[in-house]
Amino acid sequence: MAVTAILATGCAPGAMAPDILATPRPPVVAPEPSPEDSDPAPIGEPTSPAPTVVSSPIFTPTSRPTPTLTSSPVLSPEPSPSPEPQPTPAETETVRPEPEAPPAPPALLEQGASGDSVRDLQHRLLQLEWFEGKITGSYGDATRLAVEGFQTKRGLRATGAVDQATLDVLNAMTRQPTQDEMYNVLRPGPAILAPGSQGDDVKDLQARLKQIGWFHDAIAETYGPKTTEAVRGFQEKRQIPVTGEVDQRTLDRLYGMTRKPTSDELNNVVPEKAPTPAMVLDxxxxxxxxxxxxxxxxxxxxxxxxxxxxxxxxxxxxxxxxxxxxxxxxxxxxxxxxxxxxxxxxxxxxxxxxxxxxxxxxxxxxxxxxxxxxxxxxxxxxxxxxxxxxxxxxxxxxxxxx
CATH class of the missing domain: 2.40.440.10 (L,D-transpeptidase catalytic domain-like)
Known part of the structure; x- marks a missing residue:
């Protein structure tokens, strides 16, 4: 009888127990076969003696039956959509804020102000011929325009309001007004020239008055009615006490507005005028x-x-x-x-x-x-x-x- 190997059970079909695969069995000595149990040898073939030692059978694992699968159509995976290129954000230009203009310096006097400080301001501007008319003590349009003109002329910030810088420059260029000047009180000073005066000083006076359109007669050495009339008109225009006589205030103002007369002017010599070129018309x-x-x-x-x-x-x-x-x-x-x-x-x-x-x-x-x-x-x-x-x-x- 053939030797039958006993296998462990409990594994899946076609699987072998792990210990059988790992540990070899000792050789088994088979007994002599009896004639009854032997198959007859084929005719014509020599009979070989059977081996006396049989080594442990090597078990080849039975291959697991491959299940038959019904083929299904193989669906190719849909290609995943390529990501759309995102636009690269343009570099935004950094906008730097414009530097703010420096604030205007604080105003010491401005439009709407009134009082003695304004009177002082107006008279100082009057001394420089930026302000005209009577001192009012009210900071109105005329004062604002005078201040603005003064500031522009002197390279100051032209605001029309008086700040410290404006006041410093103005004070440095003018004198302190008197109380009478601030309140339009006109008091004449002692007469330097008056009706009846004669000489070169009278001729100089007449020539200077003629330069600014107050005297129209020929220059003479005598201070007569025409000279008196011219002096009175000049004094009234310049807010000087109107007397018809020349005091120091009148003389200072006249000299400030005129130049030294030439010899021809003092002696009524009229120079020949150069021909004036013709005007080009639009x-x-x-x-x-x-x-x-x-x-x-x-x-x-x-x-x-x-x-x-x-x-x-x-x-x-x-x-x-x-x-x-x-x-x-x-x-x-x-x-x-x-x-x-x-x-x-x-x-x-x-x-x-x-x-x-x-x-x-x-x-x-x-x-x-x-x-x-x-x-x-x-x-x-x-x-x-x-x-x-x-x-x-x-x-x-x-x-x-x-």
Whole structure:
């Protein structure tokens, strides 16, 4: 009988116990087979003796039956969508805030203020000819404009209000006003020249008054009625006690506005004038009745149908108060006009644009181009502007050009 190996059970079909695979069995000696149990040898083949030793069988694990699977269609995995490229955010430019302007220095005096401090301010500005008229003690438009002009001229911050820097510069350039000056109390001083005086000092006085349009007669050595009248007019204009006599205040103010007369002026020698070049007219001045005003030539021409009737020197507004360019018309004539804003005379005024007018200016006659107007067109030739005033009519064209 063949030897049967006993296997452990309990494993899955086709699996072998782990200990059988790991530990070999000792050899088994088989007994001699009996003839009954032997198969007959095939005919024609030699019979070999059977081996006497049988080694332990080597068990090959039975392969597990492969289950038959019904094939299903293999679905290829859908390709995952490629991520859309995200736009790279553009580099944002860093906006740096503009540096803030430094704050205006605190105002010591400004529009709306009143009192003795304002009176002191106004008189100091009056000394420098930035302020005109009576001392009021009220900080109004005239005071603000005077302060703004002073600040601009001196390279200070032009606010129209008085800060410490403005006050320091103004005080350094002026003297302390007297109580009478601050309250418009005019007291004449002792007379230096008076009616009846004679000599070279009288001639000098007359020549200086003639330079600024107050004296019109021939220069003489005698202080007569014409000289007295001229002195009174000058004193009234300059807020000096009106006496017709020359005191130190009158003389100082007159000297401050005039130059030393030449020998010809003192002796009534009239120099020959060089011929004045013809004025170049703007094309808009060639038809009709036109007051033609050129800023670059600093001249005014009265023109009728393209023909120049007369010309005169003119002066214009400052950078802060410029004279407007353009085509206008005379809308109002005022022979003895006085400025409502500055309380200053504007004789023979021909208004053409808002408050701007052509008019005579004694200041222009005295100082020439050292000063400026508040926007008006100043004429220093009194006779010429008087003739223009009489010849012009409301509605006449006014052309102001560069």
């Amino acid at each position: 094309d808009r001045c060639l038809q009709g009745r036109v007051i033609c005003i050129s800023k670059s030539q600093r001249r005014l021409a009265w023109v009728i149908d393209g023909k120049i009737q007369s010309t005169m020197d003119v002066r214009f507004g400052s950078v802060q108060t410029p004279t407007r360019n353009g085509v206008f018309s005379v809308y109002w004539k005022s022979r003895d006009h006085v400025s409502s804003l500055y309380d200053s005379p504007m004789p023979f005024a021909l208004f053409f644009s808002g408050g701007q007018a052509v008019h005579y200016s004694a200041d222009f006659a005295a100082r020439g181009y050292d000063g400026a107007s508040h926007g008006c067109v100043n004429v220093r030739d009194k006779q010429a502007v008087m003739a223009l005033f009489d010849a012009s009519r409301e509605g006449d064209k006014v052309v102001v050009y560069q």
